[in-house]
Amino acid sequence: MRPTALNPLFAEVTTLAGVGPKLDKLYRRLLGREDGARLLDLLFHLPTGAVDRRARPKLAEVVPGQVATVTVHVDRHRPPPPGRSRAPYLIYASDDTGDLVLTYFAARKDFIDKILPVGETRIVSGTTALYDGMLQMVHPDRVVAESELDKLPLVEPVYPLTEGLSLYQVRKAVDLTVARLPQLPEWQDDAFRKREGFPPFADAIKALHRPAEPSDLAPEGPAWSRLAYDELLAGQLALMLVRANLRRPRGRVSAGDGSLRAKITAALPYRLTGSQARAISEIATDLEKPERMLRLLQGDVGSGKTVVALLAAAAVIEAGRQAAIMAPTEILARQHLKTVAPLAALVGLRVAILTGREKGRERADMLARLAAGEIDLLIGTHALFQEGVDFHDLALAVVDEQHRFGVHQRLALAQKGEAVDVLVMTATPIPRTLVLTYFGDMDMSELREKPAGRQPxxxxxxxxxxxxxxxxxxxxxxxxxxxxxxxxxxxxxxxxxxxxxxxxxxxxxxxxxxxxxxxxxxxxxxxxxxxxxxxxxxxxxxxxxxxxxxxxxxxxxxxxxxxxxxxxxxxxxxxxxxxxxxxxxxxxxxxxxxxxxxxxxxxxxxxxxxxxxEDGFRIAEEDLRLRGEGDVLGTRQSGLPGFKVARLEVHSKFLQTARDDAALTLARDPGLTSERGEALRTLLYLFERDEAIRLLRAG
Missing domain, CATH: 3.40.50.300 (P-loop containing nucleotide triphosphate hydrolases)
Incomplete structure (x- = not known):
């Protein structure tokens, strides 16, 4: 159950004053929430900058093209001539150093008379420009009387917008959301928080949405960094809980005697590279342990991952069990088959393929052979984990191009057998910070050399x-x-x-x-x-x-x-x-x-x-630097959890600390039942990593 303290933040944006169905639709688009935008989404919709109204120049000192906050005397109004409704409504104002024209389009006279009465002094703030040699301000952002100066926000946040939503509307909605912020327990380690100079969670949120200085909005500043660390910690905790849950069901010792692997290696037209041999040895060691394997195999383009996958499969097949290789596209699945089939034929391995294209009698026969244990290795697309695909005894699931599958799909394939070991492969080397962030629940092997004969x-x-x-x-x-x-x-x-x-x-x-x-x-x-x-x-x-x-x-x-x-x-x-x-x-x-x-x-x-x-690992780091984490991993398209707050180019220095913090916490308090453990449960819900809490309960 979600902590009741968080319920106000999970309310829909339509519970805010002034947000009806029409605006709801726009907020859904702005916040990327098809199923309904919530106050939580607004809370983490952080500003991209700020308008600074603290400087109060005289009109003679105003620099055209910039935001200015000036105190002026309202001299006279010039409404548009009768019958020319599209002409602007002009208000002539001045101070003792110069003149300013305030320009409104489609304005009501009673509204202008009320906010800018002739003969009165007003403080106006907005972007200035020169027009026909005259300083003007079109539709000032703010107009207040001198007695109401305290109502003028001196530093105002600027938010990303979508067509149809104004900055004023988003500011108002966020402000109402911040006002509903509940009292939450502190989940960060006290000594760490004080050392880093991080404010409490609520203060960090307020500093970003109601900044006192433009510098409050710097991603490297204490407020933003506090929230980024919270998000990284939630991510690491969730990964470790998934890992513990996968490890908890005892694995089965699955490695055979090495005879089949020796035959395949002998049949290869080339020698294995050093890193291929090392990866195969690491995988075999995992398969011999009583815990379940969850390993990420990273290889550069053409580094020979399919052969490593085949040798991993051979290890469990030697022990009389089955293996599966799942690829994201049919072309890739058939390419794996093309690499594997000749070697399989030489050593007597029974291999089949299953994609959306196998139909009718052919498919039924193949599924019957699979269930009877007459197929050793099944290669396919996501068709592998669908209903009706039953293995006789699946021991190893190999998932290729991991970033194109969600964790759910990975687990769905692993549930096709008892205590299935999982090997995940990617041909897109992943920068180290992203490995920690998204694949922290896995051990890792890397293929860095190209097989012999590869040309520059x-x-x-x-x-x-x-x-x-x-x-x-x-x-x-x-x-x-x-x-x-x-x-x-x-x-x-x-x-x-x-x-x-x-x-x-x-x-x-x-x-x-x-x-x-x-x-x-x-x-x-x-x-x-x-x-x-x-x-x-x-x-x-x-x-x-x-x-x-x-x-x-x-x-x-x-x-x-x-x-x-x-x-x-x-x-x-x-x-x-x-x-x-x-x-x-x-x-x-x-x-x-x-x-x-x-x-x-x-x-x-x-x-x-x-x-x-041509070094894919260096290219991956450069890609992260140039594009940011969401695009590098394909999280924008794949449904992987991208970050709401953390920016890896700024906050990756906190990743290892978050990882160590999560590991130490779970070692001391595996059920998250202590006072801090309960607070961390709140954090997991806040950053929507609550699947991990379901795993805690399941355990």
């Missing part, structure tokens, strides 16, 4: 106005017997975008190179995609125009040229993934990044990093 890739940037030269160069590569990828960002031209569409580019290149050109994109049927990929892999088509569906797992060693159109629109990790589709064979490989000028600073920095390095 010559990466160049080319402006799009040299497209004809690029097409000629592609023609020369095709004449030399090479194969080429050409990646476009969109499937078809949209009215709002000038990006090259894959369909249009395909038509254009087919005019040059005829039936040697193929096309693959996400809107094609699975069978059409497969046919297009197969034609390219066999060399029937030599130039493949594609969208980012080829980003992971596609392996055509003969392809040595990668052209990425509108490279400035892609994230670094995605560019690195796409580039990794070439450089897989013996030939020298080239990657051409086509960009549209002029380039923004971030895009320029991204393309420079791509030219400088």
């Amino acid at each position: 890739i010559d990466t160049r940037t080319v402006p799009l106005d040299r497209l004809d030269e690029v097409v000629d160069a592609v023609g020369r590569a095709l004449s030399d017997g090479r194969q080429v990828y050409w990646v476009c960002p969109l499937v078809e031209e949209s009215e709002t975008s000038d990006l090259a569409a894959a369909g249009d580019r395909f038509a254009d290149l087919a005019q040059h190179f005829g039936d040697r050109v193929g096309l693959v994109h996400g809107r094609m049927k699975g069978s059409e995609k497969d046919a297009a990929m197969a034609a390219f892999a066999s060399g029937d088509t030599r130039l493949l125009v594609a969208t980012t569906v080829i980003e992971v797992g596609v392996d055509v060693p003969e392809a040595t040229v990668m052209v990425i159109e509108h490279a400035e629109r892609f994230g670094l990790a995605q560019l690195h993934q796409l580039r990794g589709r070439v450089g897989r064979g013996a030939g020298k490989s080239t990657c051409l990044l086509l960009y549209k000028t002029p380039l923004g600073e971030t895009a320029k920095a991204r393309l420079a990093v791509m030219r400088e390095t």
